[in-house]
Structures are given as C-alpha cells and as structure tokens.
Amino acid sequence: MSITVCLPGSAAKRVDEAVAEAMAPFASDGVGAVERDVWDSYRICGSVGLPVLAGHEGDLRLVADRPRWDGSLEPAVPGGCAGGPRGLIDFRDVLRAEAAGHAGRVWDRWQEVVSRHLAPDDESVFFYRYLAAGGARDSYETSREAADYRAQPAVRAWVDVAPRLARPDIADHFSFDWDPVGIGRRSREEYVATYEFSLLPLRNVLTLSGWWYELGDPPLHGACHGPLECVHEPNFGMEHPEVQSYLIALPADTLLVNVHCHV
Incomplete structure (x- = not known):
C-alpha cells in the first residue's frame, strides 16, 4: 500500500530522516509504539505517487525516488514525483470542477422534477411497510409496496430524466x-462536496499531527498505543473527500512524500 506522509516545510533538507520519524510508531514486529502492526518495510517511491503542477517538473524541491533494495530505480512516471511541497503538487482542479459541476446539475434537476410533483416518500417507507406486513427482505423488489414506491410521480419522472445525467x-x-x-x-453545497473528489485517486495519509489514515480503517494516532487509550481527536473523518480536503488545505510549503509500504 502507499501513503502520503505530510511533513512540515522545515523537513525539506532531511526528508529521509523526517519520514522515518513519522513512520516509526507504525512499524511492525513490536518496534512501533502503536499496537496495530502497519508496515515492515517501506520506500519513498513515485510509481503511484504525486502529480507535479504543470511547468514545475524540474523544480529542485521535488523529492526523487529512492533506490530499490538492489540499487535500481523504477521507471519514471511522466509528470509524477515521489514528493514535494504542497504548492507544487497538482490536485487536479479541472477534474474536481467537472465532478462538482455534474453533481450540481444533478441536484438542480432533481429539484426541478420534485417541484412539479408531490414530494415523494423515501423508499425506506415502503420497504419497512412491506416488512411490517410480514414480507421477506429478498422478495421486496417484486412486492406491491415496491411498485407503489416506483409509481410516485416524481420517481416515475426521474426514470425518464436520469439516463441523460448518468x-x-x-x-x-x-x-x-x-x-x-x-x-x-x-443541501446543494453538501451534495456537491460529497462528489467533488470522485475523479481523484484514493489516498492514504499520515497527517502532520501523526494520524495514520488508511481508507476503510479507523485512524490510528502515532502518539498512542491504541484507540482505547487515545484521548485525542482525529484531524478529520475517514472518508475520501475529507482526506482530499485536508491535503488541499495544507500550507503551500508542507512537504508531501509518497511512501510505498510492505504490509
């Protein structure tokens, strides 16, 4: 797995040492301070790394791949790097705008459909009504209640609209x-925010304050042995949009380093 390690800008002259210090609490084989073993070896690597902002590919502040165990380097990824200051990393504004724009259009179109019909009930209303009448979960789709849900005018109208927005x-x-x-x-803002980052790659992140975010798992704090003992508040939630928002909001001199781990 890969993880983006966030370091203060002052670490730029000692990248390897700073990454080692940040990663140390999560080492396996009883070495790390955190009870869950996360990695047993790692390498600073750009093969699945970070895209460089156009026009800055030759910037000396970018972090280069470290050699493999045999001293060889992986083939370079065009436009990519193993790390660099946050201000030199491309967070794909165009892709974010495309996803956000589409989500906004979907929300607007649904509001138009609903405005012409009675406000529809959520499908859960019909589903639980079916269960209360003794229906089985696996036969709901062919039930009268499911047909009643689909017969609501707004839902029926959306069936015609949706293919053009798919x-x-x-x-x-x-x-x-x-x-x-x-x-x-x-709200429109909440709906757009949910899908703004849909076209961006999923990222695991080790934050400046030592929180290890591996998507799909609760965050781990490097300062604490385990979740039951930790009294600290995570930087943010576990979802992809929150991880991306955290990275984008970091100061421009924050160093982001892609680390490939053997787990």
Whole structure:
C-alpha cells in the first residue's frame, strides 16, 4: 500500500530522516509504539505517487525516488514525483470542477422534477411497510409496496430524466440505480462536496499531527498505543473527500512524500 506522509516545510533538507520519524510508531514486529502492526518495510517511491503542477517538473524541491533494495530505480512516471511541497503538487482542479459541476446539475434537476410533483416518500417507507406486513427482505423488489414506491410521480419522472445525467465514470452514484429521493436530503453545497473528489485517486495519509489514515480503517494516532487509550481527536473523518480536503488545505510549503509500504 502507499501513503502520503505530510511533513512540515522545515523537513525539506532531511526528508529521509523526517519520514522515518513519522513512520516509526507504525512499524511492525513490536518496534512501533502503536499496537496495530502497519508496515515492515517501506520506500519513498513515485510509481503511484504525486502529480507535479504543470511547468514545475524540474523544480529542485521535488523529492526523487529512492533506490530499490538492489540499487535500481523504477521507471519514471511522466509528470509524477515521489514528493514535494504542497504548492507544487497538482490536485487536479479541472477534474474536481467537472465532478462538482455534474453533481450540481444533478441536484438542480432533481429539484426541478420534485417541484412539479408531490414530494415523494423515501423508499425506506415502503420497504419497512412491506416488512411490517410480514414480507421477506429478498422478495421486496417484486412486492406491491415496491411498485407503489416506483409509481410516485416524481420517481416515475426521474426514470425518464436520469439516463441523460448518468455519469458512472465520475462515480457509481451517478448510475442512478438507487432511490433518488436521497438527492434532496442534503443541501446543494453538501451534495456537491460529497462528489467533488470522485475523479481523484484514493489516498492514504499520515497527517502532520501523526494520524495514520488508511481508507476503510479507523485512524490510528502515532502518539498512542491504541484507540482505547487515545484521548485525542482525529484531524478529520475517514472518508475520501475529507482526506482530499485536508491535503488541499495544507500550507503551500508542507512537504508531501509518497511512501510505498510492505504490509
């Protein structure tokens, strides 16, 4: 697995030592301070690393790959690097704008559909009504209640609209094979924020304050032995948009280093 290690700008002249200090609490074989073993070896590596802001590919502040165990280097990734100051890393503003723009259009279109019909009930209303009447979960889709849900005018109208807005290349969500009523449960800003980062790669992050965020797992704090003993508040939640927002908000001189770990 790979993780983006965040270091203060002052670490630029001692990258290897600073990365080692940040990674140390999470070492396996009983060496690290954290009870969960995370890695047993690692290397600063750009093969799945960080994209460089256009025009800055030759900047001397960028971090180069470290050699493999046999002294060889992996083939360079065009436009990529193993690390560098946050201000030199491309966070794909164009891709973020494309995803955010599409999410906004979906939200607006749903509001238009709902404005012409009675506000529809969420599918859960029909599903639990079916269960209360003795129905089995696995037969709901063919039930009268499911048909009643789909017969709501706004839901029926959305069936005609959705194919023109389908963008599964941005997110599976935009396949629209689910209950659309949920679109309106959030404000436009909240809905857009949920999908703004959909086109960006998922990243694991080790924050400046020593929190290890591996997507899909609760964060670990390098200053504490385990979650039960930790009294500190994580920097943010575990979801992809929150990780991306954290990275983007860092000061421009913050050093981001991609580390490839053997786990």
